[in-house]
Amino acid sequence: MFSLCLPRSLLVSLGLGWRILVGRDARGNDRLTLTVAKPWDLFLHVRAATGSHVIVTTPRGKTVPRDTLLDAAELACVYSERREAEHNEVDYAPRRYVRKAKGAAPGAVLVERAKTLTVRRDEARRAR
Secondary structure, eight states: OEOOOSEEEEEEEOGGGEEEEEEEEEEHHIIIIIIITTTTTTEETTTOBBBOOEEOOOOOOOOOOOOHHHHHHHHHHHHHHTTOOOOEEEEEEEEEGOOOOOOOOOOOEESSSOEEEEEOOOOOHHOO
16 A cells, blocks of 8 residues: 655555555655645645645646545655544645745645644544
């Protein structure tokens, strides 16, 4: 299920053609979110915690299925400092609403028009 995709990122392939990309460190997060992701791809990150940027590659004009969104949110939780928490809030938005503030540290971004998903730790989803 997991394979290396780009330097400093992880690729998770799901059935039905959906792919999830996960940044592995701050510089990898920047590259993944600001260079690799398309404006219509979906960006996810655990709210108020350090962790990986997660991108769901999304065909233009398509909506990410709920199950894929939950898989991506679970990955955002797993690759964050809140991996052991029972509940997490995960912000998500189209990549076009994510930007880097001038002079911000590597991996730090500003997200506008984000929606928030409350995710309960799901061991079955993590085991996939």
